[in-house]
Amino acid sequence: MEFLQEVGIFFVEAIILVAALLLVVAGLAAIKQRQRGGDEGYIEVRRLNDRYNAYQDALRSVTEHPEARKKRLKADKNATKAEEKEAKKAIKGDGDAPVKPRLFVLHFDGDMRASQVEALRQEISTLLTEATPGDEVLLCLESGGGLVHSYGLAASQLLRLRGAGLNLTVAVDKVAASGGYMMACVAHRIVAAPFAIIGSIGVLAQLPNFHRLLKKHDVDFEQLTAGEYKRTLTMFGENTDEGRQKFVEDLEDTHELFKQFVKDNRDGVDIEKVATGEIWYGQRALEVNLVDQLQTSDDYIQARLKDADILELRYTPKKTWQEKLGVAAEGTVERLLTKLWQQGSQRHWFS
Numbered sequence: 280m281e282f283l284q285e286v287g288i289f290f291v292e293a294i295i296l297v298a299a300l301l302l303v304v305a306g307l308a309a310i311k312q313r314q315r316g317g318d319e320g321y322i323e324v325r326r327l328n329d330r331y332n333a334y335q336d337a338l339r340s341v342t343e344h345p346e347a348r349k350k351r352l353k354a355d356k357n358a359t360k361a362e363e364k365e366a367k368k369a370i371k372g373d374g375d376a377p378v379k380p381r382l383f384v385l386h387f388d389g390d391m392r393a394s395q396v397e398a399l400r401q402e403i404s405t406l407l408t409e410a411t412p413g414d415e416v417l418l419c420l421e422s423g424g425g426l427v428h429s430y431g432l433a434a435s436q437l438l439r440l441r442g443a444g445l446n447l448t449v450a451v452d453k454v455a456a457s458g459g460y461m462m463a464c465v466a467h468r469i470v471a472a473p474f475a476i477i478g479s480i481g482v483l484a485q486l487p488n489f490h491r492l493l494k495k496h497d498v499d500f501e502q503l504t505a506g507e508y509k510r511t512l513t514m515f516g517e518n519t520d521e522g523r524q525k526f527v528e529d530l531e532d533t534h535e536l537f538k539q540f541v542k543d544n545r546d547g548v549d550i551e552k553v554a555t556g557e558i559w560y561g562q563r564a565l566e567v568n569l570v571d572q573l574q575t576s577d578d579y580i581q582a583r584l585k586d587a588d589i590l591e592l593r594y595t596p597k598k599t600w601q602e603k604l605g606v607a608a609e610g611t612v613e614r615l616l617t618k619l620w621q622q623g624s625q626r627h628w629f630s
Contacts, residue, residue, distance in 0.1 A: 320398075320596035322405050327384065327580060327589040381414045382583050384591040389422025389459055393429035398594040400436050406592060412444030415587075418466070419450050419576045424457025424479065427533060433458070434540070437465040450576035451475045456558055457483075460569070461537065464545045470574040477564035480541060481556025482534045484526070490517045545569075 339348065385402050387395055406416065418437065424430065440447045449455070449466035456479035463469050463477075471477055493500055493515060500515040511522040511529070538554045548568045553559075564570045583589060 320401070320594055322402065323593045323595060325591045325593075327591050328584055331581070331584055380587045381410070382580075382587045382589045383410060383414065383416045384419065384580065384589060385416060386419045386593065387422065387433070387462070389420075389425065389430070389433070389462075391425035393422070393425055393433050393458065396429060396433045396436065398596065399433060401594040402592045403436050403439055405594075407439065407443055410443065410445055413446070415446040415448060416440050417448045417450060417576070417579065418462075419452070420455050420459060420463055421451070421453050422456070422459030422462065423454050423476075424459050424461075427458070427482070427537075430458025430461050434462045434465050437462060441465065441467070448579070450574070450579055451477065451561075451570070452576055457481070461540060464541045468572070469570040470572045470576075470579055471561040471564060471570040472575050473561045473573050475561040475564075476558050477561060477569050478553060478558045479556060480537060480550075480554040482530050482537065483556075484530060486512060486514055488513070488518060489515050 339351075343351070383406055385399065385406075387399055389395065410416070422430075437447060446468075447466045448468045448470065449463045451459075451463060451469065451471040452475060453472070454476040455463040455469075455471070456476050460478055460480060490500070502510065502513060502516050504510050508525050511526040512518050534554070538550050541548065541554065542550045545568075553567050553569060559567060559569060561570060561573055565573060580589060
């Protein structure tokens, strides 16, 4: 009993202390954010050539003979100096040093709302300030689709790249279906892993209806609209055949727009054959011209390491003080519970 009382007192004191600290942190964060103004994020750029070279060097440090390593490092150093010298000449206009092509790498992990479209638009806007016609963009895309208007905007962002004269390649390792394929089809070239899920060029809508349940319990539901088709189907009212027909017509119209979009951006595809809502694995998708090559994004990037400067862009939105506070509180509570469990375990063990 004495142990339980001590634990209870410790727990209450800890909660009070944590709450006080969180309030102070929240206040300071709010003041700091008001002083800075705005909630803009930042762009992080990494040169993937350097990262892969570091990985390779780490492996070679174990597998390579010391003498061979010494010779290679010396050769690499001389090659680097020669490249820097040629680059300086090119800047001054005194040499004809070849300029390496650039490959910009972006990532898009889609959810139902295509929430990452804001990061994508920021990355593309930043990229367009520096990229020149002839540069290539690789989008590593993973999405099973979602809301039509959200993925329509995401696809429109990719069209900005094509409009600027950049070569766009989309790599699909797992899935690019429905809205995901709407984005992918914008690319000049689509590469996919052999068992990546591709296609699902169709439109889906579903909703429950609780009208009979409400009626059974004598609950009335009233919905007032102006305009014949302001609301076709409803979750709580009694749906009509006319409403269902109009809803299906809207779905068919959306499907037609989807089909036309794919047809306009994907040459050589038999749209009536592939726009049935079916999905194809990468190997089958190649046969119906939904993709151009079977290859993973890793293979695509590694194949370009020697002949291109590969730059990865990632936009990170700035967290609000509420979000920071939530993360901090979660971590504090987790540490507190862990500490409490450890102390309880020790007490029980030594009693």
